[in-house]
Amino acid sequence: MSLTELARKKSPWVIHVGTGGCNGCDIELLACLAPRYDISRFGVMSTGNPKHADIMLVVGPVSLKYKEIIKNLYDQMPDPKVVIAVGTCASTGGIYQGCYGHCGSVDKVIPVDVYVPGCNVRPEAIIDGLVLALDILNEKERKLLSEKKGAA
Numbered sequence: 145m146s147l148t149e150l151a152r153k154k155s156p157w158v159i160h161v162g163t164g165g166c167n168g169c170d171i172e173l174l175a176c177l178a179p180r181y182d183i184s185r186f187g188v189m190s191t192g193n194p195k196h197a198d199i200m201l202v203v204g205p206v207s208l209k210y211k212e213i214i215k216n217l218y219d220q221m222p223d224p225k226v227v228i229a230v231g232t233c234a235s236t237g238g239i240y241q242g243c244y245g246h247c248g249s250v251d252k253v254i255p256v257d258v259y260v261p262g263c264n265v266r267p268e269a270i271i272d273g274l275v276l277a278l279d280i281l282n283e284k285e286r287k288l289l290s291e292k293k294g295a296a
């Protein structure tokens with residue numbers, strides 16, 4: 145395991161993005177960051193800057209007003225990066241499917257790596273999703289490094 149891989153596994157930086165849901169999943173995600181579930185005890189750092197983030201946690205379906213914003217945030221994240229769709233709305237569009245002001249699930253706008261079901265989603269499920277995301281992140285890192293070696 146490389147030093148970067150080890151460091152990231154011990155301290156992934158996450159950015160929380162709410163794209164227009166009902167706030168139910170947002171509150172559960174905030175519970176993960178607050179003292180009750182406190183994911184920072186596992187080394188997870190919350191950041192508001194996409195340029196520092198390894199993992200994007202997206203809550204809610206993507207509203208039309210948020211479409212360009214989420215694309216922009218995603219593009220600013222350095223590679224490798226992982227996106228987690230948190231909750232049913234983010235994963236499938238949920239109750240907002242076909243709604244005039246929304247484009248539906250997050251994967252209609254940016255690539256999604258992990259889907260965490262639930263309406264509203266439970267903090268334990270979000271933590272499971274994060275653990276899965278770390279493996280995917282490290283897999284992407286390995287692929288990126290071997291591509292760089294191959295190109296050299």
Ligand code: SF4
Nearest residue numbers: 165168169233263264
């Ligand atoms: S999945 Fe349920 S709780 Fe979460 S944003 Fe959608 S409607 Fe709200």
